[in-house]
Amino acid sequence: xxxxxxxxxxxxxxxxxxxxxxxxxxxxxxxxxxxxxxxxxxxxxxxxxxxxxxxxxxxxxxxxxxxxxxxxxxxxxxxxxxxxxxxxxxxxxxxxxxxxxxxxxxxxxxxxxxxxxxxxxxxxxxxxxxxxxxxxxxxxxxxxxxxxxxxxxxxxxxxxxxxxxxxxxxxxxxxxxxxxxxxxxxxxxxxxxxxxxxxxxxxxxxxxxxxxxxxxxxxxxxxxxxxxxxxxxxxxxxxxxxxxxxxxxxxxxxxxxxxxxxxxxxxxxxxxxxxxxxxxxxxxxxxxxxxxxxxxxxxxxxxxxxxxxxxxxxxxxxxxxx
Amino acid sequence: xxxxxxxxxxxxxxxxxxxxxxxxxxxxxxxxxxxxxxxxxxxxxxxxxxxxxxxxxxxxxxxxxxxxxxxxxxxxxxxxxxxxxxxxxxxxxxxxxxxxxxxxxxxxxxxxxxxxxxxxxxxxxxxxxxxxxxxxxxxxxxxxxxxxxxxxxxxxxxxxxxxxxxxxxxxxxxxxxxxxxxxxxxxxxxxxxxxxxxxxxxxxxxxxxxxxxxxxxxxxxxxxxxxxxxxxxxxxxxxxxxxxxxxxxxxxxxxxxxxxxxxxxxxxxxxxxxxxxxxxxxxxxxxxxx
Amino acid sequence: xxxxxxxxxxxxxxxxxxxxxxxxxxxxxxxxxxxxxxxxxxxxxxxxxxxxxxxxxxxxxxxxxxxxxxxxxxxxxxxxxxxxxxxxxxxxxxxxxxxxxxxxxxxxxxxxxxxxxxxxxxxxxxxxxxxxxxxxxxxxxxxxxxxxxxxxxxxxxxxxxxxxxxxxxxxxxxxxxxxxxxxxxxxxxxxxxxxxxxxxxxxxxxxxxxxxxxxxxxxxxxxxxxxxxxxxxxxxxxxxxxxxxxxxxxxxxxxxxxxxxxxxxxxxxxxxxxxxxxxxxxxxxxxxxxxxxxxxxxxxxxxxxxxxxxxxxxx
Numbered sequence: 001x002x003x004x005x006x007x008x009x010x011x012x013x014x015x016x017x018x019x020x021x022x023x024x025x026x027x028x029x030x031x032x033x034x035x036x037x038x039x040x041x042x043x044x045x046x047x048x049x050x051x052x053x054x055x056x057x058x059x060x061x062x063x064x065x066x067x068x069x070x071x072x073x074x075x076x077x078x079x080x081x082x083x084x085x086x087x088x089x090x091x092x093x094x095x096x097x098x099x100x101x102x103x104x105x106x107x108x109x110x111x112x113x114x115x116x117x118x119x120x121x122x123x124x125x126x127x128x129x130x131x132x133x134x135x136x137x138x139x140x141x142x143x144x145x146x147x148x149x150x151x152x153x154x155x156x157x158x159x160x161x162x163x164x165x166x167x168x169x170x171x172x173x174x175x176x177x178x179x180x181x182x183x184x185x186x187x188x189x190x191x192x193x194x195x196x197x198x199x200x201x202x203x204x205x206x207x208x209x210x211x212x213x214x215x216x217x218x219x220x221x222x223x224x225x226x227x228x229x230x231x232x233x234x235x236x237x238x239x240x241x242x243x244x245x246x247x248x249x250x251x252x253x254x255x256x257x258x259x260x261x262x263x264x265x266x267x268x269x270x271x272x273x274x275x276x277x278x279x280x281x282x283x284x285x286x287x288x289x290x291x292x293x294x295x296x297x298x299x300x301x302x303x304x305x306x307x308x309x310x311x312x313x314x315x316x317x318x319x320x321x322x
Numbered sequence: 323x324x325x326x327x328x329x330x331x332x333x334x335x336x337x338x339x340x341x342x343x344x345x346x347x348x349x350x351x352x353x354x355x356x357x358x359x360x361x362x363x364x365x366x367x368x369x370x371x372x373x374x375x376x377x378x379x380x381x382x383x384x385x386x387x388x389x390x391x392x393x394x395x396x397x398x399x400x401x402x403x404x405x406x407x408x409x410x411x412x413x414x415x416x417x418x419x420x421x422x423x424x425x426x427x428x429x430x431x432x433x434x435x436x437x438x439x440x441x442x443x444x445x446x447x448x449x450x451x452x453x454x455x456x457x458x459x460x461x462x463x464x465x466x467x468x469x470x471x472x473x474x475x476x477x478x479x480x481x482x483x484x485x486x487x488x489x490x491x492x493x494x495x496x497x498x499x500x501x502x503x504x505x506x507x508x509x510x511x512x513x514x515x516x517x518x519x520x521x522x523x524x525x526x527x528x529x530x531x532x533x534x535x536x537x538x539x540x541x542x543x544x545x546x547x548x549x550x551x552x553x554x555x556x557x558x559x560x561x562x563x564x565x566x567x568x569x570x571x572x573x574x575x576x577x578x579x580x581x582x583x584x585x586x587x588x589x590x591x592x593x594x595x596x597x598x599x600x601x602x603x604x605x606x607x608x609x610x611x612x
Numbered sequence: 613x614x615x616x617x618x619x620x621x622x623x624x625x626x627x628x629x630x631x632x633x634x635x636x637x638x639x640x641x642x643x644x645x646x647x648x649x650x651x652x653x654x655x656x657x658x659x660x661x662x663x664x665x666x667x668x669x670x671x672x673x674x675x676x677x678x679x680x681x682x683x684x685x686x687x688x689x690x691x692x693x694x695x696x697x698x699x700x701x702x703x704x705x706x707x708x709x710x711x712x713x714x715x716x717x718x719x720x721x722x723x724x725x726x727x728x729x730x731x732x733x734x735x736x737x738x739x740x741x742x743x744x745x746x747x748x749x750x751x752x753x754x755x756x757x758x759x760x761x762x763x764x765x766x767x768x769x770x771x772x773x774x775x776x777x778x779x780x781x782x783x784x785x786x787x788x789x790x791x792x793x794x795x796x797x798x799x800x801x802x803x804x805x806x807x808x809x810x811x812x813x814x815x816x817x818x819x820x821x822x823x824x825x826x827x828x829x830x831x832x833x834x835x836x837x838x839x840x841x842x843x844x845x846x847x848x849x850x851x852x853x854x855x856x857x858x859x860x861x862x863x864x865x866x867x868x869x870x871x872x873x874x875x876x877x878x879x880x881x882x883x884x885x886x887x888x889x890x891x892x893x894x895x896x897x898x899x900x901x902x903x904x905x906x907x908x909x910x911x912x913x914x915x916x917x918x919x920x921x922x923x924x925x926x927x
Binding site for chain 3: 446568587589
């Protein structure tokens with residue numbers, strides 16, 4: 001028996017008033033799969049994530065279809081969606097410093113999630129919370145569980161957040177830049193934990209980041225977002241090795257590697273000319289065309305859809321000869 | 323999170339735009355009208371508000387010669403209200419102005435001159451804040467006697483600590499900006515930074531707070547005069563008129579309506595003006611406060 | 613927490629001390645010769661000197677100050693010059709009116725402000741939310757005594773449901789006493805509620821935009837649960853601070869509203885003594901009020917410590 005995908009998104013549109021930050025996003029993430037979602041700030045990746053959780057900011061609307069666990073999440077009421085959040089679908093946020101309730105002990109915050117979604121007693125929930133903290137490599141969990149958020153480090157807070165997200169063995173975890181707020185030395189440990197824990201539970205992972213190496217290391221597929229649309233989507237290896245969309249190409253070229261950083265200071269780091277267009281003034285056709293060297297009249301007039309090659313581009317980059 | 327997701331909807335949800343715009347407009351109209359009437363009262367009054375005319379006593383509103391009628395001694399209500407506007411202006415603005423001057427100096431000093439200055443001024447302000455304004459007014463009334471000047475003093479004593487705290491925290495947040503660090507590294511003396519960089523940056527806060535304390539001053543003055551420890555005849559205050567109306571003709575008198583309406587209108591107007599100015603002048607504050 | 617309590621307690625004592633010096637100096641310094649004030653303009657120098665001697669007003673200021681403070685802590689607030697009544701007796705009998713009035717007014721204000729402010733914070737786009745915002749804005753501009761006058765006009769004069777003034781003792785007629793306090797409490801509570809509503813509104817808005825509320829929702833709380841279990845719990849912190857700051861205003865409101873409804877509370881006594889220039893009575897009663905306000909502020913500070921682990925567990 002094949003399980004239904006962890007999540008199936010069709011034509012997701014998220015917006016505020018007449019402005020859409022997400023303009024028709026579709027993708028499917030199988031059980032246990034891991035997908036990276038990359039893009040600059042303002043590309044709509046965070047709004048996509050929040051819309052999947054049903055947590056778009058007040059005043060924002062989401063339309064389209066989001067199939068998960070046999071229901072369309074877009075049409076769920078707050079009450080029935082609440083019974084899923086934290087149980088079948090959960091999220092790890094960017095800033096652990098501000099994402100934990102400052103007036104509640106961290107152990108209780110994990111136990112609260114377990115207690116809310118399963119029929120276990122408070123005591124049993126606390127025991128499971130402590131187990132989770134052990135799995136998160138947290139030393140002396142009993143003592144730590146009694147701490148308040150302000151008493152523990154950022155890395156520990158993010159482990160607590162991950163423990164809360166994993167507590168009920170969800171089908172899908174959405175991680176929105178889970179490590180950008182952490183020290184570089186801690187980032188890797190936290191990501192490794194998240195990765196391992198998700199794998200153990202066969203939990204699908206939607207990793208939102210602008211850190212391309214992280215995606216390369218953790219994900220099977222990657223989707224690149226630009227101005228509210230996915231412009232390229234495919235297996236990580238393929239996309240990174242030979243990007244077909246000019247935006248992806250530019251994104252990869254602007255990543256520092258040992259090759260393109262010259263020690264004499266004459267950096268050969270690439271950059272994309274121009275700026276991300278504002279929502280209220282999107283270009284016609286392909287939104288990337290004003291910044292694209294290969295843009296033609298067609299790019300200005302017609303919006304390309306994702307093609308069989310995985311890119312939404314009228315003039316895809318030629319496949320690189322190996 | 324992207325900036326649009328957190329800030330924009332939150333800010334626009336705070337108050338619908340049409341409501342803030344209408345509010346600010348209303349605030350400007352009321353405040354200007356109030357100032358105009360207060361100024362006019364210095365040059366023109368329909369009648370002498372302090373001269374009793376017993377035959378004309380307790381005329382209803384709309385009587386010939388007396389637009390809003392007369393009180394129990396036959397004194398013209400409209401003229402009294404006009405003088406009351408002038409009193410409110412002088413006492414309210416006077417109290418707010420004195421506390422503005424002291425509060426700005428103290429607040430800036432607390433922010434800029436190190437921990438000891440800050441602790442002393444802030445704790446001092448905390449102590450003064452827990453002395454009810456009415457208590458200060460009562461003590462002053464018991465010792466130097468009541469009157470407009472006493473009321474101004476009491477208001478200043480009451481408002482200065484709050485003013486100090488607001489200016490201090492505004493100055494503190496400006497002090498953390500990079501351009502202040504730059505000025506410091508450049509070797510500018512503290513007083514220069516205060517005058518050149520901080521004061522202009524907290525000017526918006528000062529103007530907004532002045533307007534709000536002006537309104538609070540009118541309200542407090544009315545209360546004190548109502549109690550009989552504020553403004554006394556021959557000066558006239560709206561609070562005093564309410565007191566007289568209640569004592570002399572009983573609570574049901576229409577005399578109690580006019581001064582009350584005047585107070586509510588003017589205080590509301592100034593508050594709306596202050597809030598509107600805050601939205602315009604100090605986006606930082608308006609995002610935090612209501 | 614212990615250190616926090618000790619620090620707050622020390623500040624309370626310091627504040628009381630500083631305020632007592634301020635009041636003492638204000639009255640003795642600004643007022644000039646106390647005996648002369650009491651006896652009025654027409655008094656002879658001999659009479660003034662005699663009175664000063666009788667009450668020890670000719671002693672050095674420092675001695676007088678510590679004498680006064682020492683007596684206050686012993687519960688002796690001095691005596692009235694004219695009637696020779698003990699101020700303590702004067703005060704205590706009046707507190708049975710002033711304290712219930714003040715405390716119920718505060719509670720009513722909170723009872724109005726917390727639901728109204730929360731609702732308008734979450735529903736500012738709905739008509740009722742906007743109406744609450746407008747009402748609270750107007751309410752802030754209404755002087756408490758005018759609210760009292762309007763209410764007694766409506767419920768006292770027009771409808772005749774409740775007394776517009778006067779007082780019967782608690783022991784003589786309990787329900788009569790309650791009825792006398794209803795309108796004063798409502799006036800006080802409405803006006804206080806109007807300004808508290810604004811603060812509650814902005815506190816709730818602030819808290820509900822915090823990341824941890826989003827986390828609570830992401831782990832399965834409905835909007836209402838997140839508001840009640842996480843939002844209000846955190847909003848309680850700024851609200852407690854504001855309530856502490858409003859106590860001074862509340863006292864002012866109580867004094868005024870007692871006058872509107874001619875309740876023989878503390879304020880009538882103070883006002884009578886201000887008019888009679890009974891300096892010692894005013895000085896002591898005022899000091900009592902200040903100690904009361906500072907004590908409430910101390911309680912609020914301690915409550916804050918209980919509510920906020922960041923404060924409680926700080927060194």
